[in-house]
Structures are given as structure tokens and as C-alpha cells.
Amino acid sequence: MRRWRPLLFALGLALTLALALHVTDFALTLWQRLSEASPLFLTLYGLLIALVAWLVLRLMRPRRPVAAAAPPPPDAPQIDRQLEAAVQAGLPVERYRAELAELERRRAGGRVIVACFGEVSAGKSSLIRALLPGAEVVVSPVGGSTRTIVHHVWTSPAGDELVLADVPGLNEADGTLDAEAEGEAVRAHAVIYVTGGDLARAELAALERLLSLGKPLLVALNKADRYTAAELALVQARIRERLAGRAELVAVSAGGTEEVVRIGADGSETRIERERPADVHALGVALQRTLDADAGALESLRDAAVFTLIGRELDAALAAERAARAETVVETYARKAVFGALAAVGPGTDVLIQGWLGMQMLKELSAVYGVPAQEIDLKRFLDLASRHVGRRMNLLLALAGNVLKAFPGVGTVLGGALHAIAYGLIFESLGHAAARSLASRGALVPGVAVHLFEDALGEHLETRARRLAALVVGRARSAEPGRDADRSDA
Template identity: 35%
Template sequence: MASDQLWRRLYDWITPARTVASPAPRRQASDSTRVADSLRNLLDDPTIPASVRSELATDFGRIESMLHKLERGELHVAVFGRVSTGKSALGNALLGREAFSVGVLHGTTIDAEHAMLDEAKHGGLVLIDTPGINELDGEARERLAFEVAEVSDLVIFVGDGDLTREELDALKTLAATQRPLLLALNKADRYGADELADLLTHLRLRVTGLVRAEDVLAVAAHPAALRVVEIDARGHEQSHEQTRPPDVAALRERLLAIAAREGKTLSAINAGLYAGRLTDQVSARIAQTRQAVAAKLIHNYCIAKGVAVALNPIPVADLLAAAGLDAAMVVQLSRVYGLPLTRAESGRLVAVISAQLAALMGAIWGMQLVASALKGVSAGLSVVVTAAAQGALGWYATVLIGRAAERYLVAGKSWGEAGAKRAVAEIVASLDRDSILREAREEILKRLKSQRA
């Protein structure tokens, strides 16, 4: 599936073929250092606006936690699954101590807990117990469990039989988070040897493409006590229950092997993936913020230009003044997008856009010149009406110039392969001319009438 392919590409990228001169521990340390540097750069990036940092504060907090995790050399393993499958008991069995709360009622785990695995304390393996999914009125807990799994490096999905539809859907969701999965069939002591073998084979088929066959393992975190019958010296039968130790050796060995071989690499890849998603979010928020600021800036210049054109009594001179406003607007837009233009560069850009607009809309520019001439010889209300029409055309031209310049800046001061002609034509086609002109006329008439009153 797509997520497996992406994970493999990332894994291959960050773990190139090892040589004798580059042993695994040194390579893993290099991977962690490289990703840690990227996380620090993201956290310290001065170009990210404070408003965006505030909006994504939780995500930046996670990045900081991931950075600390990399610096400590930890591998975080989430224990995940349906209510009452024995997740907490499995965590305790792996740890060899009662680190997590275990109860007979549904939903004992109400928050994420974590403890260092004793056997891998020096290797930095951290086990995270999560709330059970699919619990009645447990939507918040289920959401928390997915969030914890998302920021873990590896997930143990715990089941206690054949997977339900909800469990399989949850497993698919976890696989889409692009981290390795282990499937632990808990309560294996309830099955006979043949029945257990058949069930494991069936589960491996059901999770093909989600979990590797060798990562589907049987465990018994809290085996049922055995009833032992003994005959005493007088020949009387005496029965008692004998507790059995947890059977999690295969899973523990698998975890320790993963941690020793690729733990730091997994941690680095997961941190890199999360940082990549956050970078995309930051970019999207910055783009939205810039678009909003640019739209307001263009609108303000539309008002200024429309009114200036409408009020200027000298034919054609108003058009020259309008060109100056357009150049000033483009200078301001370039600052919004972090690609400052000089006034000369702005003027040349406006000239390029205007030339393309003139070629596309010669009739409109002709009407503008005629209206400019008529404005100088008209009187009374006709001046207001003609001026409003003239100003509306100036307003519309500013919208077109502003949007075209914005597209040029968003593309990094480039018109792209299609060139300026195609870009300007697409801008013209994308805007509703009639609605823009109507808004412009109404706004300009209102301002003209208020000045005449």
C-alpha cells in the first residue's frame, strides 16, 4: 500500500547501505543528529509569524518533545487496542513490574502513561499505555489514543481474538500514520496449540499489507491460573490454583531487537515525518495570512485609485497618477510575500502586466480614455456618473494588476513556463468583472456624493 511504500522510501533515504567504515550505531547517531538539527531550525525559524506559532502551539510543543526524545536517544512504543484486550497488563508484563493501572472495569486507562522498559533502560525504549478504543462514551479517549500513537515511533496493536471490523479499521488508520506496527494476540493461553496456530495464520492473512507476518505474535500477559490436583500421602486429592507467569518473551525480544538495530532511526524518521507535516501546515497558514493581507492591501489601493481617478479633473493625467498607485501597490505586495521589489522593478512589472491587459482588453482601456476626456467637459451630475464609471474601470484594473503581481510573487518572482501572457489571461478569466465593477461604482459614488454634500 501507499503508506508502506512511503515509509520504505523514507527508511531507505535515511538508512543508506552500511559499510564497515560506518557501523549501525554511528549511522543511527548521524541520522538523529541530522533530524534534530532540522527540528531546531523549524522551532527557531524567524520567518514564522507569531500568530501562526500561536495557532499551532500544540504541534510546536510536540516537535519540541520529539527533539528532547532524540537528544535522549529514546524509542517510544505505544500499546494500542480495544478496551479489555489487556493492554495495560501487557505493558506491565513487558516491564516486569506494575507500572500501569489494571482493572476489571472497562476504561481503566483514562490518560496516556509511560514507563521505561527495564530490560532496555540503557537503550531508551519507552512504553506508552493508551486508553482503549471503541469504549462507550469514549470518543475523547479514542482520539487521545490516536494522538499518542501518531507521535510514537512504533505501535503494538493488542487484540484478544479475530479482529473486529472496528479493530481492522483502526489498524488501517494507524498504518496510514506511517510507522511500524506489531500485532500482539493476547490471552493466547485460552487456545490449544493447533487452534492458536490457525488463528495466527488467519490474522496474518487479514493484516497483509498492514503488519508484516513475523510481527504478528501470540502473548499471554496475564495467563489464567492452572488448577493443580495433588494426591497426599493418605491418597486424598487436593486441588489448588497455580498462577502462571506472563508469556511475552517473543514480543519482548522482538522489541529489544528493533530498538537495538534501528530504534534511533525509527525515532528520527517519525520526528522527520511529523516535522514535515507541521512544515506543510505552517506554509499553508502563512499563505492564508499573506493572502488575507494581500487582499486587504489590493482593496485599499482599489479605493484609492478609483477615487483618485474619479476626482482628477485633468483628462489622461489621472491615468498617469493611477499607474504610480499601481507601482506603489506592487511594492507593498512584494513585502507581504517576503520578496521585496524596488520601485523600478515594481514599475517594470506593472508595465508588463498592463501591456498584457491592454492586448487582452483593448476595448476597456479605450473606454477609459474616452471617459477621461468626457469627464473634463461634463458638468453637474453627469460628472459624478462619468467619474464613477471611470473610477470603476481604474478599480478593476487595479484588481487585475494586484492579482497578477501576487501570482508572480507567489511563484517566487516567476511567471512560470507559460509566461506572463498566459498568467494574466488566467487571472482575467478567473475574476467576475461585472461584480467587481458594480462594487466599485457603488463605493466610488458613495464617496463622491459624501464629498459633494
């Protein structure tokens, strides 16, 4: 091989030189022909080269993933269908029907409702007092003085009649008013979010929830008169950066009272309270501009926000109710699998029992989630799961043997105890995997469900085995001659 290296090197060098000469000759020939061509031909040729280069770059550029379009907000017929499904599931729906009745009442009233929303002691009530001189609004330096939702009528400079809703402050000490405040913000046409400074983490989270509703939102930076011009500009820049153009920021001063110390000629000090001037003109102009944009759109956005709120709560309630029913089904069939293994009278009979029970459990879980039970999918899932069980069975039996050591004297009592505990673990994992697939995919997808089954089979394995072992021992001992079965079961 070493003898051929010089020859191979020389051959490679010769080929390289030949290629270089060929390319040079081609380039010189092309240059000569182009120099003799007309300006029009050169222009068209340059455009052709640019087009080819653009196409190559476009094909080589990695494609950006297309964002999935957001689902449209629910409408009245969809909410009616969700309510009907909730009624069939036995869920209470009176609160949601009352919410829809309140929406209908507000539609009939024809007034635009704006909610003053924000952290406790941000100055919401003072802001309403500045907009509505003489209105009976409780303002107190003690945080959380507004304990109920109060509506105040305001006539804008253009003559529009608005309703300002003064809602409880967020993050009260007991945390019981946040839901009321957010609910009123959802029912309003627009929201004024009042803050006393730069946005804290909790305020940002609340703003994100409000912005997700898609309705007009103004952020009022209250107590602006307490900042210097430089400080105010800095705070405004910081808030605008966090809002990222999704809401308009307005600096206001809601006024109120402040305590000052007056020093007399003799050096004596007197503490007095004086009114601080309010300046909410910019907020009134911004609000009027928002309301003048499209009154019909405001009504549609308000309705969509209420429907979205009701739809989310109904979905969550129905999911929780289905999860509870599914857990009951899984627990019931796990117990049946345990007792079926204990009652097996011959080799292979427990396999027949467990196969039948598995099909019945999957059918009942499908019924809980309102999914048609496809026999072929159920069988395929059971077949895939059984392959994984075969590889894990020895481990499950060993675990069952270990947990049974905590029950002295059971060796002569229990025959199929190890298999009973193992089957109980398998059925629990099988049922939980099927329920998760049905809840997340709306169907029992065998390929997905078997991966969920693998994960579920390893979750809290020892704790579950101990619980099933106690069930097995209790059942077996209750069947011993001379024992009171009813007492043991109890």
C-alpha cells in the same frame, strides 16, 4: 487519369516482384555463405545480430519518467532558521520551542520511547497491561477511557529499559485528542499501531501519516484469540496486502475480562466474569528485534520526525500569515484603484494612476513573500495582463452597469463609476494572481502569473462586482453636497 491506372498498376506490380526477387537472391546468397563459414564466425555473427536487435528495442522503448528524489528531512539549523523567520513575521513560536525543549529532555534521558497508537477501544491499554503486569493502567470497556498520555517503563528480555506511551485513542467523539496522539507518535522512537481487525479507511489514513515519518512501525492485530485459525489467516493476509511490506504485522491477544454464562446442573444460569489469557510474546520479540537493529538510527529517525512535524507546522503557519497579509494588500490597492478612477480629472489620467498603483501593489506583495522585486518582471507581468484586460474590458463595464441597476438614482451622482468598478475587479484579480505565483513558485513568474490572472478574473465576478459597486456608490454619495461624509463612510 483512368487511362493510366492499368499502366501504373502494372508498374507497381513489376517493382514489387523485382524487390521480392532481389530480397530472395540476397537471402539465398547470405545463407550459402553462412553455411560455408566456420562455427566461430557463426557464433560471433549471431551475437552481433542479437546486440543490434537489443539496441534497437532499447531505443524504441519509451523511457520511464524519473521520480523526483524526496527532499531530505529538516535538521536543527534549518528549524532554527524557520523559527527566526516566524518570529520576524510576528508569529507565536513558544509551542515549537517547547517541543524542541521536550526533544532535548528525552535525548538526555537516554530511554527508547515506544508509542502505542490506534483507534479508540482497539485495546492499547490492555496491551500495555499485558506487557507490564501490575502497572496502574486504566482499562475500561467504555471507549475513550484514556484521556491523557501516560508513560510506563518496561524492561525488555534483553535488559533494555523502554518507555511505553499509552496515548488517547483516535477518532474520539469530540475529535480533540487526535492531535495529541499523533504528536506523541511523532516524538517516539518507534510505534506500535494496535488494531482489532481489518484496517478501516481512517486507520489506513493514520498509518500512511505514520509511515511517511520513516520510523519503525509494528502493527499489532489484537484480539487474535477471538478468531478461528482460518479467519485469522484471512485477516492477516488482508492487512499484509494493505501494508505492502512497509510494516511488520504481529498477532497478539491483550487479554482482559469477558462475561460468560455458566449453566448449573439444575439448568440455572449464572453470569460471571473471567480473565482471558494474554499472549504478547511475539510482539515483544518483534519489538526487541526492531530496537536491536540500530540504536543510533532510531535516535536519528525520531529527531527527523520531530523536526519534520515542526517544519510543516511552521511552513503552514507562515503561509497562512502571508496569505492574510497579501489579501490585505490586495484589498487596499483595489480600493485605491476604485477611488483613483473616480478622482480622474482628465482623459488618460486614470490609466497613469492605475499603472503606478499596480507597480506599488506588486512591490508590496513581493515584500510580503520575501521575494526581491525585479522591475523588469513586474513590468512584463503588467504588460501581459493589460493585453488580456483590453479584450475583457467591455464585458467588465457591462457587468458594472448591470450591478449598478440595484442602486436607484445613482445615474446623476456617478461619473466614472463603471470604470471604477472594472478597475477594482482588475486589481483584485491582478493581486490574487501575483500572490499565488509568489506563494507557489517563490517568484513572480510573468508567464505563469498571467494565466493565474485569467483564472482569477473570472472567479466570483458578479459577487465581487456588487461589493465594489456598493463601495463606489457609498463613496460617491458621501461626497454629495449636504451629506454627512463621516456618517456615510461609517
